[in-house]
Amino acid sequence: MSDGVRLNKRVAEDVPCSRSEAEAYILGGWVSVDGVVVEEPGARVGHDRRIALLPGATAMPIAPVTIVVHKPAGVEVSAALIDPAQQEGKQRFLKHHLHKLELVAPLEKSASGLVVFTQDYRVLRKFREDAPEQEIIVEVAGTISEGGLQQLNQGMKVSWQNETRLRFATKIATPGLIDRLCRDVGLRVLAQKRIRIGRLPMSSLPPARWRYLTPVERF
Structure with a gap:
């Protein structure tokens, strides 16, 4: 599709519709060229190419996802x-x-x-x-220092799930933070898994x- 005219121009001419509506159809995945959906308004198409709108096509703006x-x-x-x-x-x-x-x-x-x-x-x-609270399950090795759990609970909620697993609930979970906090109390992080963000x-x-x-x- 290196020659020809821009797809949005062809759609505007063939439907017919405005250029902005044509772009909305294309970005919405509603336009096919010779049976293949094309989502780039600037794609070049020859005059011999067959342009079609798919069933249910709408020029409504695409909602953010x-x-x-x-x-x-x-x-x-x-x-x-x-x-x-x-x-x-x-x-x-x-x-x-x-x-x-x-x-x-x-x-x-x-x-x-x-x-x-x-x-x-x-x-x-x-x-x-x-920022919503995040729940992170952390597998650790080592022996926690005396008062270590209380230290971890400063500014976040931390509890043991079993002998090698901690549960962190925190709004602050920047990369590297949990590793550093665990290291400060004598623990080595083996794995982390974030299982919840807010209510999700x-x-x-x-x-x-x-x-x-x-x-x-x-x-």
């Missing part, structure tokens, strides 16, 4: 985790959903668990102004899979 990922341990946090082949649920994936997507809950490479990306300014504001549990989301936040879910 929030995406929840179960990050495996040892994997860097990036939008590359959002592979369409790894999606859970039935909401239509659009390339536009990756546009201006921001990470709002960082997680260090060695840890696993919930990671959140969003386009929604309301979610961004929530995390920036009143990881639930049954499998490792390396992702899904869209539903309209009824809140942090």
Whole structure:
């Protein structure tokens, strides 16, 4: 598609509609070129190509999305985790959903668990102004120092789950913090898994899979 005219121009002429409506159709995944959906308004198409709108096509603006990922341990946090082949649920994936997507809950490479990306300014504001509590399960080795649990409980809630597992509940979980806090009380972190952010549990989301936040879910 290196020659020809821009797809949004062809759609505007063929439907017919305004150029902005044509772009909305394309970004919304409603336009096919010779039977293949194309989501780039600037794609070049020849005059002999067949342009069609899919059933149910709408030029309504695309609502911002929030995406929840179960990050495996040892994997860097990036939008590359959002592979369409790894999606859970039935909401239509659009390339536009990756546009201006921001990470709002960082997680260090060695840890696993919930990671959140969003386009929604309301979610961004929530995390920036009143970050939700995070629940993190931490596997540790070593012997905790005397008074170590009380020390860990300064500014967060920490409790033993069993002899080698701690539960952290905190609004402050910057990468590296839990490792440092545990090291200060004689413990070595073996693994971390974030299982909840605010009111959102990881639930049954499998490792390396992702899904869209539903309209009824809140942090």
